[in-house]
Amino acid sequence: MALQTCRLLQWKFGTFFLFSVLTIGEAQYKGFKRFNLVQETSPGDVSEEQWFTQKLDHYNGADSREWKQRYFVNDSFYKVGGPVFLMIGGEGPANPAWMQTGTWLTYAEKLGALCLMLEHRFYGKSHPTEDLSTENLRYLSSRQALADLAHFRTVMAKDRGLTDSKWVAFGGSYPGSLAAWFRLKFPHLVHASVATSAPLHATVNFPEYLEVVWRSLASENAECPLLVKKASDTLIELLKDPKTYDKITKDFNLCSPLQIQTERDSAYFLETLAGNFMDVVQYNEDNRAFEGVVGTNITIKVLCSIMSDASLGDPYTRYAAVARLMMDTFSMKCLDASFNNCLRDMTNTSWNGAAAGGGRQWVYQTCTEFGFYQSTDSPNQPFAGFPLMFHVSQCADFYNVSAEQVAEAVAQTNEYYGSYNIRSSRIVFPNGSIDPWHALGITLDISPDLPAVFIKGTAHCANMYPARAADLPQLTLARDHVFYLLQQWLKE
Template identity: 45%
Template sequence: MGHMVLRALGLLLSLLILTEAARNFWLLQERVLQWREVQAMKETLSKRQLLRPVPWRSPTEGVLRQPLDHFNRQEGRVFNQRFWVNEEYWHLPAGPVFLYIGGESSLSQFSVLSGHHMEMAQKYGALAVALEHRFYGASINPDGLQDDSLRFLSSQQALADLASFHLFITQKYNLTQNNTWICFGGSYPGSLAAWFRLKFPHLVFAAVASSAPVRAQLDFTGYNQVVAASLSDPVVGGSAKCHGAVVQAFSAVDERLDAGRLAELEKDFHSCGPLREPSDREQLASNLADIFMGAVQYNSEGFQDGSVAKLCHIMLDEGLGSPYQRLMAVNKDFLEAMAFPCMQNSHQRLVDELRSTNLSLTGVGERQWYFQTCTEFGYYQTCEDDTCPFSRFMTLSSQLDLCAQVFGVAAERVAEAVNFTNEYYGADHPKASRILFVNGDIDPWHALSVLKNQSRSELAILINGTSHCANMSPSKPSDPLPLILAREWIDYHVGDWLRLARKVRSAS
């Protein structure tokens, strides 16, 4: 366990030394990723201390040689894709296989050590395996971030990777039809879990798709509609007054932007540099909105006081002055919590970051993910309709401009890609079977997922008061009742699928 402690200490240290980037939301995602891994480490260590007399088999890390292009074997080039295997709970010879699918960030050994899927792996005697997504983390060649190489980054290639991994694990562990595969994923990997079951039903018997935005959308106005509703929701500490104060604060920001009072904004919100270009003003507006968007999406995960309740407490504190001044206080608290001296509002810096082909083997892959949004999904969170509580400077055109500036993908090509994705997978009506879609109702991404039962075996759970992928975390005594009941329902369906698989095998 010593290497776990050292890794965790490194992660804790990294929380203190993140450099400011040009998008607050990416920083929040990075922080949440690190926070979750540290929590997983603590949970794993605690469990091992309780079970000290029991021998423990550490997860195995390995790499699988994958073709860069599964659909053109004449291409010839390959890359190393990282995976983990945990045999600790596996009941030989017929125990099931639980596949944890990686997404737009690096994966670690904790993907097969911690989480609700691992609690079920222990209960059902499953072999736990996890595959890191191509072009993220360590699963990438040195030239992987070059424009020419990124053309091999797609959800279709990722599903083919999973099929190849299925064959590899089957051969390595001499699996048979008696070993039932169930896959798990959250957020984009939640979509991959659903799509793997949809496109490869002969390989995976069922899927749990958590917070899965299976409907691609160019202009994702629904994201901030959910944020607005969550800021008004007393279940998570919101209120109509809080929502109103946020609206007033951002209206005041827009008034100053329209009036050209840029020096005032630079000072009030601790900008790292002057707002020289119109795009810098959009960047400031987006960065301020990101604080609220991140608090709703992750609600208390990732950084201290990053919750709807805490932000609303500040936004309702009349002792701080006007709603605009309360927004200044929110921003100040955010910068202090993230240990940043200032807010980076340079649009050119954002473009430079997205153009950078320097590899980082940990954390969120910003360049890679933005490429996927430009070539498959859209998902651009805008604020051009009346329901949005933030700045009207958050436009679709500014997001699409990045696709053109960074990757040379024109706006019409992005729209075509989004339409194709929905045609290819079926959007939020995928017409599959044995998929369980799980969402939290304050998670903005639930707006693009499946929220109602589609058939007798394509089912949906909507959890009151929970955020993004909350059901995937390890169970805690402090979990709210709706989350506890949702996990019990997930567990029931997993057990039911395994019983059904045995019946199908015995009848064949």
């Protein structure tokens, strides 16, 4: 799940948009005429992109405009009569690596499933409009994405002779929510769903995120979040005196001299630094190395060891050491702490813009559907300085969406999907206790047919990654339990 503001631009989306695409593949199907494809894919080539024709607006029959949506196929494990697995894309480019590895492929091999991955509209190469203007972004929503999935499923089933096959939706993070909602809204099209780390409750203010960060840091070392808080408080005090700005610029290796002209300048800087801890906690020990994701060896243990190392200096100095470690790891020459630069990038509507990889699109979805703003509006977390209004004001800055409109949009989302009170069947909700997003997900069984799998000690979407020897026993059990549920549900 993407994090808020331009901070997600700092790391070039590598950490945040890992679950944008997962798909279904079929192996020995011959004589199929792909009516909607721009290009063919050779049998067994699971990384070649294919294209599917979609409507721009599924909810306006008078609008006949169409576009091409990217998808991938892996039919290596498919056996005639087997199920179809559909991996749902999310807030970033679809990654073909998921067509070659991942827990869902382990399930596919055992169950003889065809695997498809559909990229989300407006992300990656799936460009429905000529640019990312706010006028065009009105076609970007979870509801349009679900309609894309429904149409894709319907046409692919017909064209590939899979009408009688049982389809299973997979997704992690926002795509996990889509997987649950796909089953909820289109029960006649999808037989079951695995909704991993799925935030089902939309909320404008999400201070619980940082509360979980506190608890997750404390699970490694009880002093760790206290030291982070001391460092953050020290930095807050330093920011009150412009004479310290040169020191701060040097300590955190900023790209340009620190300038604090408004409260949002300081809020942006403080959130950027806090993000070092937020990101590591969210993806702690999650085995993303197979994707080539840098930074996967930086864990809560690593950060807390730095924060506990008195030889480095006071907590503030250790905090700066964490920032430099992250920059070195991601090969960043310096840290851009300028909100004006963020504003420039986020209001660039070109597909070639710095935020077109997903930043401008995802923040638009938070402003018009979900909120999810990870504010410091709670005393039970280690940071300070980026309150709710800092986040919400960006909706007006970037898209001319007011705070009142954000609140109304979030209320409509919960009304439409049901929030925590989702009522459906054959959906499993895996979540990790370290992952801050579990605070908005399902962690207790709703019913026997809507089970939760709460995995102690694991982070965001951990059960989706390939198994490894270092996995916690409870993570292995969770993967096995999801497979058991799929076996049972596919018999129904």
